[in-house]
Amino acid sequence: MLKYYYDLMSQPSRALYIFLNKTKIPYEKCKIDLARGEHKSDEYSDIHPFQQVPAINDSGFKLFESVAIMRYLCHKYPDHVADDWYPKDIAKQAYVDQYLEWQHANTRFGCAMYFQHKWLIPRMTGSPAKQANVDKFQTTMENVLQHFENYWLKDSKFVAGQEISIADILAVCELYQPAMAGYNVFMDHPRLAAWHELVKLELNPELDEANVILNKIIAKQNMSKL
Numbered sequence: 001m002l003k004y005y006y007d008l009m010s011q012p013s014r015a016l017y018i019f020l021n022k023t024k025i026p027y028e029k030c031k032i033d034l035a036r037g038e039h040k041s042d043e044y045s046d047i048h049p050f051q052q053v054p055a056i057n058d059s060g061f062k063l064f065e066s067v068a069i070m071r072y073l074c075h076k077y078p079d080h081v082a083d084d085w086y087p088k089d090i091a092k093q094a095y096v097d098q099y100l101e102w103q104h105a106n107t108r109f110g111c112a113m114y115f116q117h118k119w120l121i122p123r124m125t126g127s128p129a130k131q132a133n134v135d136k137f138q139t140t141m142e143n144v145l146q147h148f149e150n151y152w153l154k155d156s157k158f159v160a161g162q163e164i165s166i167a168d169i170l171a172v173c174e175l176y177q178p179a180m181a182g183y184n185v186f187m188d189h190p191r192l193a194a195w196h197e198l199v200k201l202e203l204n205p206e207l208d209e210a211n212v213i214l215n216k217i218i219a220k221q222n223m224s225k226l
């Protein structure tokens with residue numbers, strides 16, 4: 001049985017969670033609570049040597065890195081995974097891969113660094129956010145959002161073509177993270193907002209389910225601002 005190790009506070013964990021649930025690949029949920037340091041245990045180090053989530057153990061085959069896991073699942077479970085998620089056509093697949101390679105140093109880096117400096121680091125250290133860092137990473141993130149609108153969504157409904165693929169799942173999960181730090185990337189970005197509506201239609205109810213904890217945190221913060 002496939003074991004899936006994840007924490008829904010983690011963007012790539014949510015992406016794989018949505019993908020597994022959407023494709024109905026049978027798996028066992030193995031929650032790893034990052035806030036409680038469960039990823040630092042010796043037992044978990046045997047699953048992921050760098051002590052991060054997500055990771056899988058597929059009947060003894062252990063793998064980490066969300067993109068590698070997604071590709072593995074597409075190859076391993078073809079009866080569950082419809083072709084559009086990771087097309088067999090060479091050119092279509094290359095377009096999906098193009099985004100998967102690009103996103104690490106762009107969508108993920110920009111959104112995650114903004115989130116970490118504005119929200120996570122102050123909560124972990126008890127010290128206020130360093131405004132210079134927040135400003136720097138806000139600029140990085142906003143450049144990414146422009147590339148997203150002006151390149152990735154310029155001529156296509158979805159990130160890598162006219163059909164939804166694993167690229168869109170990874171993208172939407174990274175793009176939600178800054179909302180916890182009070183930045184809604186879909187505001188003031190109409191093309192991104194239109195894509196988001198299409199993605200919700202394709203990925204719900206699994207998308208909302210993966211975002212339950214995130215949305216609770218966002219709602220609580222919005223209440224405290226009133």
Ligand SMILES: N[C@@H](CCC(=O)N[C@@H](CS)C(=O)NCC(=O)O)C(=O)O
Nearest residue numbers: 010011012051052053054065066067
């Ligand atoms: N490139 C990796 C990123 C893995 C990663 O950074 N995971 C974070 C959560 S989003 C983590 O486990 N952080 C805990 C730590 O590094 O101590 C992937 O896509 O799977």
